[in-house]
Amino acid sequence: MEVLLTNDDGVRAEGLHVMAEVLKPLGRVVVCSPDRERSACGHSMTLRDPLRAVPVQGFPVDVEAYEVNGVPVDCVNLALHEFFPNGCDLVVSGINAGPNLGWDVTYSGTVGGALEGAVNGIRSIAVSVAVFVEEAPPNLETARLWLEEYLPWLLTAPQPKHTIFNVNIPSIAYPEIRGTRITRMGTRIYKERVEKREDPFGRPYWWQGGVVIMDSSEKGTDVEAVNEGFVSVTPVRLDWTVHELLPELQRSLEGK
Ligand code: MN
Numbered sequence: 265m266e267v268l269l270t271n272d273d274g275v276r277a278e279g280l281h282v283m284a285e286v287l288k289p290l291g292r293v294v295v296c297s298p299d300r301e302r303s304a305c306g307h308s309m310t311l312r313d314p315l316r317a318v319p320v321q322g323f324p325v326d327v328e329a330y331e332v333n334g335v336p337v338d339c340v341n342l343a344l345h346e347f348f349p350n351g352c353d354l355v356v357s358g359i360n361a362g363p364n365l366g367w368d369v370t371y372s373g374t375v376g377g378a379l380e381g382a383v384n385g386i387r388s389i390a391v392s393v394a395v396f397v398e399e400a401p402p403n404l405e406t407a408r409l410w411l412e413e414y415l416p417w418l419l420t421a422p423q424p425k426h427t428i429f430n431v432n433i434p435s436i437a438y439p440e441i442r443g444t445r446i447t448r449m450g451t452r453i454y455k456e457r458v459e460k461r462e463d464p465f466g467r468p469y470w471w472q473g474g475v476v477i478m479d480s481s482e483k484g485t486d487v488e489a490v491n492e493g494f495v496s497v498t499p500v501r502l503d504w505t506v507h508e509l510l511p512e513l514q515r516s517l518e519g520k
Pocket of ligand 1 (some may be wrong): 272273302303361373374391393514
């Protein structure tokens with residue numbers, strides 16, 4: 265099996281190393297990841313700058329590994345062109361240190377990397393550990409154990425072309441995981457999203473972050489599942505069209 269692994273936390277992130285270890289028994293694994301953290305780059309790509317791929321010195325897992333001066337989408341496209349000229353069987357993005365739940369997936373570089381695999385018609389999976397405490401280390405051991413048990417299923421579960429699985433694993437001890445749920449995207453609402461500060465020269469600057477208000481009252485969502493200690497698997501598609509609105513919008517256009 266030919267596997268392309270990327271992430272958005274950069275090539276030195278421990279989550280990437282754990283994912284490489286989990287994937288290694290599947291066959292040929294090539295890691296192609298940003299040379300530094302590029303979280304929240306979404307599905308962006310680099311157009312105006314050249315991309316370089318450099319072999320990673322001292323990558324802790326015995327697989328081919330390259331660092332790229334770009335974002336996850338760049339890594340996937342460069343790797344498919346250069347290292348998998350005949351295509352590959354699987355694209356994995358992660359393991360991200362932090363949740364990618366609800367509408368946050370539109371910001372997520374982890375999900376962006378997996379979506380680029382889907383653009384190329386390849387089975388693709390984004391994996392995140394849902395650690396909510398800032399600076400707290402993600403429980404990667406739980407992620408490893410869950411993946412070892414569920415990877416065969418992830419490789420064979422129905423996944424139509426141009427869709428991905430967005431997997432979020434609670435950052436708790438493995439025995440505390442209550443199970444695995446198939447979910448839909450929930451909502452993630454931020455308050456105090458932008459903070460205004462002042463630099464040492466008295467000039468204002470703004471820093472985005474904010475406090476998340478997670479709405480877990482909605483049943484069947486990724487947010488609810490992770491809050492309740494379940495691993496969440498959400499099928500996500502590239503097609504953002506609001507299909508159910510098409511007839512009504514058409515009628516509205518004709519009657520204007
Ligand atoms: Mn990240």
